[in-house]
Amino acid sequence: MSVDKAIINGTLIDPVKKTERMGTILLDGSQIVEVDYSGHIPAAKEIIDADGCIVTPGLIDSHLHLFYGGTENGILPDLALLPMGVTTAVDQGSAGSATFQAFYDSILSQALMNVFATVNISTQGLITSRYPEDLEPSHTDIFRLKDLFAKYPKILKGIKLRISQEVVGNLGMKPLEKALETAREIGTRIVVHTTNPPVPVNQLLHYFRKDDIYTHVFAQRGYSILNDAGMLDPAIYDARKRGVIFDAADARVHYAFPVIRQALREGFLPDTISTDLVQGSRFQPGVFGLPRLVSKYVALGMPLVEVIRTVTYRAAQVLGEEKRLGTLNPGSEGDIAIFKWKKGKTQMQDRLGNQLEIPQLLVPQCTILKGQVVYRQIDF
Numbered sequence: 001m002s003v004d005k006a007i008i009n010g011t012l013i014d015p016v017k018k019t020e021r022m023g024t025i026l027l028d029g030s031q032i033v034e035v036d037y038s039g040h041i042p043a044a045k046e047i048i049d050a051d052g053c054i055v056t057p058g059l060i061d062s063h064l065h066l067f068y069g070g071t072e073n074g075i076l077p078d079l080a081l082l083p084m085g086v087t088t089a090v091d092q093g094s095a096g097s098a099t100f101q102a103f104y105d106s107i108l109s110q111a112l113m114n115v116f117a118t119v120n121i122s123t124q125g126l127i128t129s130r131y132p133e134d135l136e137p138s139h140t141d142i143f144r145l146k147d148l149f150a151k152y153p154k155i156l157k158g159i160k161l162r163i164s165q166e167v168v169g170n171l172g173m174k175p176l177e178k179a180l181e182t183a184r185e186i187g188t189r190i191v192v193h194t195t196n197p198p199v200p201v202n203q204l205l206h207y208f209r210k211d212d213i214y215t216h217v218f219a220q221r222g223y224s225i226l227n228d229a230g231m232l233d234p235a236i237y238d239a240r241k242r243g244v245i246f247d248a249a250d251a252r253v254h255y256a257f258p259v260i261r262q263a264l265r266e267g268f269l270p271d272t273i274s275t276d277l278v279q280g281s282r283f284q285p286g287v288f289g290l291p292r293l294v295s296k297y298v299a300l301g302m303p304l305v306e307v308i309r310t311v312t313y314r315a316a317q318v319l320g321e322e323k324r325l326g327t328l329n330p331g332s333e334g335d336i337a338i339f340k341w342k343k344g345k346t347q348m349q350d351r352l353g354n355q356l357e358i359p360q361l362l363v364p365q366c367t368i369l370k371g372q373v374v375y376r377q378i379d380f
Contacts, residue, residue: 002043003028004371007336010050014328015057015313018305025055027334030370035328048373050338053365056308057326058087058335060315061290063215063249063274065126066115067094067103072128073278077111080282083375084289085337085364088114088315088325092191092215092249092276093160096125096133097144108155113369114335116319118160118191119148121179129278132167137178142185149186157319158213159183162193163204165222172198176207191215191247195254196222202235210243213318217246217270218263220256220352225263232266240268245318248310250293251276252286257300257354264301272318273297273310286348291339291362296348299358334371338380339364 005027012023012035023037026044036042061081067074071094075081081089095103100119108115120126122133123141149156161179162168168175176192183190191213197204200223208214217225227233240246248255248270263269273293281287290311297307316326324333339362346358367375 002045003033004044005046005048005368006042006044007048007050007055007338008041010053010055010338012328013054013056013305013308015305015309016327016329018309020305025328025336027336027368027371029334031330031334032328032332033330035330048338048366050365052340054304054339054341054362056085056337056339057312057328057332058337058367058369059085059290059311060088060090060319060326061086061274061277061311062090062272062315062318063092063247064089064277065094066091066107066117067099067125068107070095070099070102070106071126072130073126073280074107075277075279075282077107077113077115080277081289082113082367082369083364084291085339085367086113086290087335087337087367087369088321089116090157090274090319091115091117093118093120094126096120096123097141097148098123099125100148104152104155112374114325114333116155116157118158119145119156121159121161121175121182126162132169133162135161135168135171135175137171137174140178140182142182145182146186149188156188158189158191159186160191160193163198164193164196165198166196168198173207180207189213195219199223201225202233205235205239205244208239208244211245213245213247214239215247215249216251216254216276218248218250218255218259220259221253224256224259226259230262232263232268236268245271247271248273248293249276250274250287251278252281253351256350256352257356260300269302269306270310272315273307274315291364295346295358295361296356298362299356334368336368337364338366
């Protein structure tokens with residue numbers, strides 16, 4: 001069989017089977033057609049030699065901000081993410097019901113990569129970090145939200161809100177209650193920014209249903225997922241059993257190493273690891289991009305296969321796109337990322353001043369989107 005491309009000699013990480021072994025990926029047109037572990041080099045129009053490299057499905061960043069030009073924080077998806085091996089991204093609430101159409105027209109409809117979004121419960125969305133969004137429940141435009149979810153069912157993946165004390169103020173839990181009411185009427189999930197919540201985590205989690213997303217799970221400002229004894233609150237385990245999804249979304253300030261380490265000690269891995277990338281953190285040491293966060297979690301002791309699963313197959317499952325994205329299975333979309341480990345001494349610091357030394361970084365070498373090379377290091 002002759003195919004368009006064959007990626008050979010790489011160590012393939014299959015996030016479905018949770019395997020890490022040398023093999024060959026065959027791409028024809030926009031799809032993966034076969035994964036071969038026999039060592040045979042097939043007939044192909046283009047051979048990509050991934051000797052010494054890690055080969056994964058294209059990465060999925062489940063939480064970042066993409067409304068470039070319509071918000072202060074937005075980044076351009078293709079320009080910023082494809083060179084990082086990220087082929088799918090989910091904007092988390094940059095636009096509200098009044099601004100989503102402009103977001104779709106200017107960014108989402110123009111992107112080469114796979115893009116999805118949630119809509120902010122605030123009508124105007126998250127325009128700036130300088131002041132809070134308007135979360136007065138009576139201002140929610142549920143009719144417009146229903147129209148948007150009906151118009152863009154393949155793009156929209158939930159309703160987003162921030163429940164931090166400094167954001168909700170005297171409204172307390174009312175914005176969350178409104179978001180839940182709205183989500184029930186539409187038939188979608190809520191995605192909740194949980195850093196510094198108004199109530200303890202065990203109370204907050206009572207609001208979450210199956211498939212709702214608790215994001216910034218490792219934050220340690222105000223109430224956190226740790227109880228007074230420094231252990232994970234039992235409510236966390238109860239929530240996971242009933243299907244609540246936990247997203248890291250570390251950003252620059254929404255994580256603390258002691259919380260992550262305790263969670264890993266107790267075997268509580270995040271469902272998804274994401275960047276919460278914005279203009280101020282893109283290419284900057286504190287976040288940079290998803291490969292740096294993958295490297296961070298490996299340095300913290302999470303197995304590479306498990307980390308890759310959170311940013312590929314598990315993230316695709318959360319989106320309901322696991323048959324098409326985040327997998328090496330034949331018939332799935334031909335999105336592939338190729339990386340090399342680069343040794344060095346890199347440090348990251350959480351908002352509390354705790355330091356982590358990262359002995360090696362996963363450095364992107366090549367990104368393939370829908371069967372086409374869209375990024376390549378000059379020496380690869």
